Amino acid sequence: MRISAEETAEHRSVGDRMLLILDTVAAAPGELGLSELARQTGLKKATVHRLAADLVAHRMLERGGYGYRLGLHLFELGQQVPASRRLRATALPFMADLLAATGEVVQLGVLDGTEIVYVEKLTGRHSVPVPSSVGSRLPVYCTGLGKAILAFEDESAIELVLAAPMPARTSTTITDGKRLLRELETIRDSGVAYDREEGTKGIACVAAPIIVESYVGRGGHRAVAGLSVTGPAQRLHPERLAAAVRTAALSISRLLGPPSLR
Template sequence: MRISADEAGEQRSVGDRLLLILDAVAESPGEVGLSELARRTGLKKATVHRPATDLVAHRMLERGGYGYRLGLHLFELGQHVPASRRLRATALPFMSDLLIATGEIVQLGVLDGTEIIYIEKLTGRHSVPAPSAVGARLPAYCTGLGKAILAFSDESAVDRVVSGPMPARTSTTITDPARFRRELDRIRETGLAYDREEGTRGIVCVAAAIVVESYVGRDGHRAVAGLSVTGPAQRLQPVRLEAAVRTAALAISRGLGHPLGR
């Protein structure tokens, strides 16, 4: 793909522009028009239009009635990521068992920087709307999955979270770094993390880390993912699901057997 002198003046490589466009579209729940895409990426409309057209041709993006949305080829490529594919394949039978037993939302997520990425989500007969979705991101500090994973992650991962902004999303969000570290200490002792309406008012969850012993980490274990059951605060009693969630996470950990990606 050739770039004009005008485009070159924007000081971004072609690869940078492609990723900026894909990220900007991914952040929107619906379609993103060309003008809005230019605003979000900080690029000129003419600069955005050419790579966006190429992404449509390669099915990375789709053109809708209003603007652009992510294309199916991205989903197809994602299914071939070895670590993600193996983790999901190992976890799904146990997630399905939890879904049948609880009827609530069962989720699988991994830590990416200071955020949780949801890589699988099962919903059942009792499930209520929740802000998570497969491929979506939420701050790690205010989610059960995030706290469960951070408790069994390297200290540098925890430092990244507590050194950044931790705004209160609800009245129960833990925003104090020292208190957050004490919460992680408790999770290491019990193996269970809770979201006490910390991310979304009315939504609670119980979560456990999926750890692999052969990683070099805290006490010889390191979290590679987290598993949770989520539901409405007025109905879900996390304490009643502790054993089921802990057992499922342990079974998945044993099923993985060795570090993902090797």
């Protein structure tokens, strides 16, 4: 995230520096003060102050009691992304049905490199906290959504994940590339993926890919997103919910049809 010595301010465009500021604020768990924002980006404090003021004026950033946080206009723009808007609108009724039937967290995610980006999340009265939120990211290799989508991606996407570090997050995390490949084969056969406390201890998940037939990928199919139900491992029985999640994902796939989502 930080600018190197070779990439001083005069070698970066204004747009690059603004995006760097936004990315840094987005990655912070809370507000970032001016000095800390300058330190993390490697930009001069005066430069950060000037560019941040412009971003605040355009509602890309907001000033809080301590420092900067992302602004509402970024959320408004995100809602207008055609792929995200159409995907969410199509999936939401089926997500609501799953929420009503299970009472657990229902999530929708898309693949971005080696990570899953969560684009929608529904919670009910009995839902427990899980380490994800709309717009957040988690690694592909240790999430049900990630494995469900990756199983129907092309070789280059799979190789990208295998080439990246896969540190153990719990005692059940898959950290071996060959084992992950075997699991992806199983997912392609069954149409569902499981997370058995692999990303977070005590949290289990069942997920299914949302596949658009017109995509050229493995076997002529390619997942554009994934749908999951997540809950506490002692209460959630992923195998019992697999058919319902897979049916919902298939229904979303049919409704999305040929139009491109990427």
